[in-house]
Every structure is written in structure tokens, then in C-alpha cells.
Amino acid sequence: MSILVTPQTRVLVQGITGSFGARHTQLSLAYGTQIVAGVTPGKGGQLFENRVPIFDTVAEAIKQTGATASAIFVPPAFAADAILEGVDAGLDLVVCITEGIPVNDMVKVKRAMEGKQTRLIGPNCPGIVTPGAGTDSQGGCRIGIAPGYIHQQGHVGVVSRSGTLTYEAVWQLTCRGVGQSTCVGIGGDPVNGTSHLDVIKLFQADPDTHGIIMIGEIGGSAEEEAAAWIRSNCRKPVAGFIAGATAPPGRRMGHAGAIVSGGKGTAAAKIAAFKDAGIRVAPTPSEMAETLLKMMPR
């Protein structure tokens, strides 16, 4: 099993005809993901790569194909609209890859999503991968921009705000012959749909996930909130890493959310919270997998 998506999940792509969306849709198709529809307003009726039908609206795409999840690749100015279209159409899962969405747009989106059944992952995230059983983990569900081949099917859950740091952790695991249940990039923005804690709860409830790597970074207090819950509720081994110990205060380190402001959100505070919760903290990003594996029975 896995969390959020399985190899059977039927996925549609919002913004399938843009260059970024098209490239990653091709990669997902090659990985074996069930990409069943695309949505680009005005291009309904066309086919993507001679195989994936394109619709004008998400609602129509769902009606015709039974898609339950979506990947969003639309430009930042249109992303809030795209997310809420997916929510309104009743998707279970919306994964927004788009980087650079105005913060207040996301504040409005979060408010509009209150009480709705749709889960949003991202924005500004690499997406989700549930590895498949084939060569280089093919046959899995890849929603987003993560490289599929670095994965291997298995039992470690990975959650992170950062893309490349997730790949680093996943690759360390795969190189040691340890597979993953699901890898989730929750995104580097200050307002996002799903938090570390949300994902940790899903991993805790998933019988197929036996250990967790949680990667955080400076800014906000999401890592501390997850750690507090883990301390009293999580019975699975958790290893962690926090990026940004050397970041100067008051500067945004690439990600819009990666900023130490008003003395809050420091790496030191997050590492202390992790340790307090029994999360083993990797001393360097090179040792994320090793740190978890030391906690797990082989």
C-alpha cells in the first residue's frame, strides 16, 4: 500500500499543453502512471500525444474519465483558479506544482477549501511518487516533477518541503536497497495545502509504511507542530533533517517560506523539537537514510 495515491489512481493534468506540463506528463506516462485526461481551456476535444484526451473543464474531464487526482502546471497568476476548479469538481487530490503564486491568493484558496473534501498538496512542490513494482520503480504513480527512476517500491515514507533534498533522501535509500511507500513534497511556500503533520498522520495510519524520513527547513513552525504530534502519537521510527542552519536571519533562502523572521523558525529550534520528540536528526544531509536505517530492524 501507500498513502494518497496508488498505481491505479486516475490522474488528470491541468495545463497539459504548456511546455512544462507537457514534458512532465510525458515522463509520467513513460513511468506508467494512469494519466487519463488533460485540461486546457479552449483545447477540449484534442488529444495529447495521440493518447490522452484534453477537456475544457476539470468537471468534464472527471465525468468522461473518472479521474480523482490532478497535477497543476499552470502559470502562477492562474494557479488559484485552477486549484479551486479542481476542488469544485470534487477531486480527492490536487497537486499544485506551480511556483511563485502570490501568498494572498493561497490565503484565499485555503479559506475557500475549508470544509471541502479535496486535499491540496503544494504549491511550489515536486509532487508525489508512489513507486511501482517494475524496473526503476516503473508502474507507479508519479504526479509532479520528481525523477521516477530514483525510487524503489518499499516501506519508507518520505516527506519534505524541498524537491532536490527529497531526491537526495530517496536516492540514499534506493542505493541501500531500501524502497519507499510514498514520497511527498509538500512545497516551499508559507501557505500550503498539506503540512508535514498531515502527511505524518497518513504514514502512521498506513500499515505498509514502516519508517519515516521527515525533511524540514527554516521558517514557520510546521516542523515543530509535526514533532509535537509524533512525540505522543507516532509509533514508527522517524529520522529527520532540517536545512538552513547557516542561513542569515531575515533573508528568504530560495523558497518563499524559508525565512527566519523575528527570531522564529530557526533551524536550532526545529532540531531541538525533533530531538525532544524522539526523532533522530541526521548530522548532515548525506546521512538521512543511514540515520533512519539505524533505527529500523533489518
Added chain:
Amino acid sequence: MNIHEYQARQLLGQYGVAMPRWEVCDTPEAAKRIAAQLLAEGADLIAVKSQIHAGGRGKGTFKSGFQGGVKLCQTAEDVGEKAKAMLGNMLVTKQTGPEGRLVRKLIIAAAPEIKKEFYLAVLLDRSSSRPVIMASIEGGMDIEEVAARTPEKIIKESIDPAVGMMPYQARKVASALGLKDDLIGPAAKLLLGVYKTWWECDASLVEINPLCLVRTRAGKETLLAVDAKLSLDDNALYRHPNLQAMRDLAEEAPLEIEAGKFNLNYIKLDGNIACLVNGAGLAMATMDIIQHFGGRPANFLDVGGGASHEQVAAAFKIILQDPNVKGILVNIFGGIMDCNVIATGIVAAVKETGLQLPLVVRLEGNNVEAGKKTLAESGLTIIRGGSMADAAQKVVKAVSTS
């Protein structure tokens, strides 16, 4: 993006936020003229305020030796003299670094008799994903200190973005600040104006510190914003051409501006090991691991997920303009991007710049074998890093022995 205090005041003024009479100027003559006007209108004291993008101006020192980037004066002549001492000079504060910032503009403002100082800010509460008003009766102080020492003195009011700040919320905050009687109305108007500025300008922070209860010449009490700080959400600037025009490139580090032209995210630090990395999280982690092994990172540099040949070349040139740099660590996890494209870019950049410093390259990911071959066959002295830890240790060693 940060803007100057005078620009923040202009925006707040447009949303009806009350403040003492003020004007902005860039010559001592204009400063003197504005001061004379304000004094004629009945001001007893005049504030002269240096305009730079950094805090701690009042306690700052000019490189000329002149003390204080904010001064109170009683006469127009004095204002003119202080303006002369500030304009065209470098002001050093705890936030500017030793090089300081050039003062090119001044605010000349009436300085009323202050009875009480409050703190007021609007910002994003990340844990609720909603705007929050923060206020305190400890105005003029460092709010972080207040929050740490006496958190009960901080008033917080969460705003529902579906309806925005309601007048009752403004009255609630005013009342919590101890304001009464006929001050409640004007206080609520001011608070609503500050919130509206934050929301409509897509600000990330609006801070009024201090917000002052002042006594007018007629003996009446009123509430005025005496200082203003405003930062804007970079992601939203595309829909605010008027705010884009407020960008002051002179306040930004030249190398960071240069990097921005190539869509590179570069932040200069004070160490001597430069790094070039793809992805923000990995870039931060690379800085951390350099420090972990006893080195000091010279910069944060994220070339992005799909770095091109040109971006790698530009990144090398930017890194090498920092005179402190004694070694370079390239750390690329090419998930989708082709490692060989990056390797070719590195080789070209090293040849083009005539690089003499030790260079450690760690490549991992897509088409990595071809990338490693390109580096090995280039004839250049490139130290190969295996894991991140191996690469970091090698660059720290190379720099300490060079």
C-alpha cells in the same frame, strides 16, 4: 521586496492612515524649506529621518563620524544642517553591515508631543494561513523582545480573508490597547486603513512602530503613525506596476541583482567557500554541510531545477566576483536535468573564466556517467566528490591548504 519609509507612508496615506505632516526631499535646501513650512503651521519639533532599507537608523553612525540617522530639530536652520550631514553620506547601522548605505533622501516630518507609544503590525500567520493583526502597548520597543519577555502584552486578532477585517475587530484591538471615548473611532479607522494597505498591496508585512497617542496644539488627543515599514510579496508584484516602480536597486547587493537577471537565486554570505547547487533545499543543506565540516559558505546559490548551460556560466562569473571566495563546491542532483549538460556547462565556464581556485564537483542523477566522463576528459583540475559529505570535506580541505 522592501521599500523606503517614505514610500510606505505614501501608500498608507492613500488608505487613510493618519500621520504627522511630512514630506520627502533630497537636498538640504528643500529640507530647510519644508521645516520652515511645518514650523509655521505650528509644529514645535521637526524630525529628520534618513531613508535607507535598514533598521536601527536612529542609533546608526555616518562614516563621516556624524551620530544618528534620525534627528529632532527646533529650527529650520538646524534641519538644514542635519540634512547636509546626512545626505550623500554612508549610514552604518546594526543591519547595514560595516559598509553602510548611502542616504539619498530624507523625510522631514512634524514631531508631535507623544503621550503614549504602541506597536502595530499586519502579517501572515503561517500556522492558520490567515492574516493577523499584532499590537502591543509596548510601542517603540523591539517587538521580538516584548514577545519573548512578556508575551501577554501582545494582542493578536486573526482576520477571516473571506470578509476582511471587520470594524468590530478594529474596535476590539483599540480597546485592548486601552484607548477609550472619542479615540476609539479614529483608532479603528487607522487600523482598518493599515489592514487594507497590507491586503490590497499584497504586502508581507506592514509595521507601525511606534503608533503614537499625541497631543495636538489645541490640546486634543489623537492617534498617528509615526514610523512605517512595509515589505511586499515578490510573487504578487506582477499585478502592481505602481509598487514595482518603488524598487530601489541602489539598496540591493549588485551581485544579487546580476544573479536575478539570469533567474539565479543568489545570496552573498561572509564565508570563503562558494557553492552552486540546484534546488533551494539542497542549496541550504550544502551550506550547512560545508559549515558542519569546518568551512564557511560564501553564498547561497540555487540555479533552479532546469539549469541551462548559460545559467551555469553566469553562476560561475557571479561567484568569482566575490573576492572572499577561495574555493567552489558544485552540488547537483540532476533528477530530470541531464548531468552531462551541467558538466559541459561547468567545463566551459571554468575555461572561460580561467578559474584558478580549487573546484569540487559532485554530480548525481540523470546521465551522471556521461557527466563524469566530460569532467574527467576536460583536462581541467576538477576534484570529484562522491557523496555530499565527501564533496564538502574535500572542498574544506582544499581551501584550508591553499
